[in-house]
Amino acid sequence: MFRNREIRHFTIIVFLIFAAGTVSISVLNPVAGVIASMTFLLIIGCSFYYTLKRYKEIKELSGYLRMISNGDYTLDIRDNREGELSILKNEIYKVTLMLSKQGQLLKKEKEQLADALSDISHQLKTPLTSMTVMVDLLSNDNLTKEKRIEFTKNIEAQLERMEWLLTSLLKLSKIDAGTVTFKKDKVLVSQLIQKAVNPLLIPMEIKEQQLIIEGEERAAFTGDMNWTAEAILNIVKNCIEHTPKGGTICVRFYENPLYTEIKISDNGMGIDKEDLPYIFKRFYKGKNASKDSVGIGLAMAKSIVTSQNGDLSVTSRKNQGTEFSMKFYKKLSD
Helix, strand or coil: CCCCHHHHHHHHHHHHHHHHHHHHHHHHCHHHHHHHHHHHHHHHHHHHHHHHHHHHHHHHHHHHHHHHHCCCCCCCCCCCCCCHHHHHHHHHHHHHHHHHHHHHHHHHHHHHHHHHHHHHHHHHHHHHHHHHHHHHHHCCCCCCHHHHHHHHHHHHHHHHHHHHHHHHHHHHHHHHHCCCCCCCEEEEHHHHHHHHHHHHHHHHHHCCCEEEEEECCCCEEEECHHHHHHHHHHHHHHHHHCCCCCCEEEEEEEECCCEEEEEEEECCCCCCCCCHHHCCCCCCCCCCCCCCCCCCHHHHHHHHHHCCCEEEEEEEECCCEEEEEEEEECCCCC
16 A cells, blocks of 8 residues: 555655644643544544545556456446545446447447458359359350350340449448438429439330329428439339339328428339348348349438438338338428
8 A cells, every 4th residue: 555655645744743743732731642642643544544445446446447448348336425436436437338339339340341241242253153154155166146245245234233233332331431421402302203213214114114203392301312312213223123014103202390201102012021120231132032133222222311310111011012101300490
């Protein structure tokens, strides 16, 4: 305990005061000197006891901090008593809880990153393997012209698929990292829908699908036109893929004092009940997914909407169709 400089100084000062006071009082009055000596001893003892107790608690805190630095967050040092040390203990405990949660989140993020890398590797491996086989076949001098054209177009399609996948993953990673700055403009939903569905009109025409758009002309929300259009495009594209020839896709929207809602529905094959909880998970492919699906479009749509103070949900019934609900909530100050 005497390793602490404060305790050594305290002991020396108290001893000097005690000696000087005792000698002075004893000269004037021996009885008073004895009483003064006892009083001084009692005061010194109490002061010494509480000082040692305080340093013991500080030593325990030092040990606790060493445990935290080693990654051990199990010790609970909360103290309901009054005093600065008790306040310090409680504040350290709060920081410990925060570090523990951050550690768990970091561990979870590492696991998710490992899973994502594995999924990306799998998604790229399939087209690369296919292209490798076709390149070997193209080197055959006896290959017919028709087959060469077929293999070349196939390679081109695989390259386009890989480009789309990598571009989508780059966008998702930017959103996850928080490096995307979403604009906060007034977005008219009618204009947004037209911008989103225009690139999909030809695929819908090929499948003889009908597109119905209904909504309030003045309906709007605060957000980013381009990013939100991409989210809607991915959802409508999903509906096109899962709706049979001659089917119908509806886009309805309206605005109320709390939020602006966009509903996108189809009368296709629907989503299995067991697939619904995972439909927005990246790289997840349900039972009814098309062979070319990579399971990233809906995940991107979800990230885009939630990053703009919104929510994206889905309801579906087998062989009766699916409905996506996109809500953009208004701020209280709006």
